[in-house]
Amino acid sequence: MLSVEEALSRILKAFDTLAPETVSLNDGLGRVLASDLKARLTQPPADVSAMDGYAVRASDLQKLPAELQVVGEAPAGGCYPKELLAGQAVRIFTGGPVPAGADTIIIQENTQQADKLVLIKEGEKPGRYIRPAGLDFKEGETGLEKGTLLTARDLALAAAMNHPWLEVYRKPRVAILATGDEVVLPGQNVGPNQIISSNTTALMAFVRECGGEPISLGIAPDDRDALARLARGAEGADLLLTTGGASVGDHDLIRSVLGEQGLELDFWRIAMRPGKPLIFGKLGKTPMIGLPGNPVSTLVCAYIFARPALKKMTGLDPYQQQTEKAVLETSLEANDKRQDYLRASLTRNKDGQLSVTPFQRQDSSMLNLLRQANCLVIRPPFAPAAEKAEEVDIIRL
Structure with missing residues (x-):
């Protein structure tokens, strides 16, 4: 049986980052940029006020209180077109351009x-409440x-930089085929x-x-012709995920x-639990990962193997899912020859450390425990018994 590390390495070698495509700014959430995005303008385009108040010359405020002549105003989207002279002030609003000659804002x-x-x-030093160009x-x-x-914050910046279109990597098309006479939708x-x-x-959401x-x-029944017919639907996909039918039964x-x-x-x-009967190969030009049929095994294997493959195709670092x-x-008892992934609850203890409690039952059919888990505890092959308060590696879900 292959180790988890060797299996993942072989899987990732079969995938490349997909070609870029152009999408609208509003469709960019969750996509991965395929090229650097440069600002198409300067923001702010000129020195602007950070507050509502008056644009003045600091040199006019040597003696306070000081009385100045209001010669105009500078709202956001407008401006005072002349240079500010000694003894003058301009009524200014947040975002309004600072007039030439003014060097501070009085709120x-x-x-x-x-x-x-x-x-x-009250006076202010030069530059106070001014956002420079x-x-x-x-x-x-x-x-x-x-x-x-791309997150909502990234899209806000892209919009501010005046980009209505974004070059991103294409989304992977993933065909999903379940098998077995015993399952219905x-x-x-x-x-x-x-x-x-x-x-x-679960896999469609994943x-x-x-x-x-x-x-x-x-869902393909346990019939050779039906399975072959449905599997042909994966032609042209970037990945085929199957569930069930991967073990050694008739x-x-x-x-x-x-x-x-x-x-x-x-x-x-592969030497892991849950998920020993994992299959990997190529069906025509389409890479295929054959996941076990038990629902917990399906999702755990998807996290460990399919997720890095999808990350690589979308332009992300496939090893980004780091352990903690x-x-x-x-x-915990000593482990056997298979790498274990234990469903567990992750919290912080009174000292602020991450602490983890593996569930007592780890049956691979128990979806409710997977839903309750927020991490997996990794137990390497032949790991010795671990006592309470010992450190272990975990992967967040």
Whole structure:
């Protein structure tokens, strides 16, 4: 059996970053920039006021209170077109351009205006309450770098830099095929020997969460012809994810049926728990990851193997999902030859440290515990017994 590290390395070698495409600014959330984004203008374009008040010359405020002549105003979107002379003031508003000759802003709370005169009660140093041109960014500066996963804050900056369109990496198209006579979709009639399939729903949401576009191929019964027919729907996809049919039972048909359809098998079975019967290969030009059928195994393997592949295709660092250290709140037995991923609850203890409590039951059919978990505790192969308060590696969910 392959180690987790070797299996992941082989999987990632099969994927490349996808080609760029252009999307509108409003469709950029969650996409990854394919090129640096440079400012197309300077912001602010000129020195502007940060407050409502009066633009004045600091040299006129040597003696206070000082009475100045109000010669005009500078609202946001407007300006006072002349140079400010000695003894003059301009009524100014937040965002208004600072007139030539003025070098400070007196906030209106420290003034008293009557007709065309303003009484300045408190002075300020030169530059006070003035936002200089280019304070935020200057034309030509790189505001967002290639490889940025775009958030609402990033899109706000892109808009301010005057970019209505963005060059981003294409979303991976991921075909999802569930298998098994025993599973039916939510809402369908459930036979006496059947269960609801949660894997398709979970994987479609998972793919979207990772920035991909899921394509459901449905549920293939344990029938060779039906499985082959549905699997052909993956042609043209960037990745095929199958669930179930990956083990060694008489009804586990994925390897044999897809082998007849041209599946080039890279490996089958890895030294991990849950998820030992993982398949990886290529069906035609489409890489395929065959996930185990148990719902917890499906999602854990998706996190460990499919997520890095999707990250690489979308232009992100596939190893970005870093492990962290946490202290155990309970002891753990020694591990066997398989790398274990234990569902667990992650909190902070009274000392501010991350502390983790693995659940007592780790059955791979128990979705409710996976839903309650917010991390996985990693137990390497042959890890010795661990006592309470020892550090372990965890991956956040």
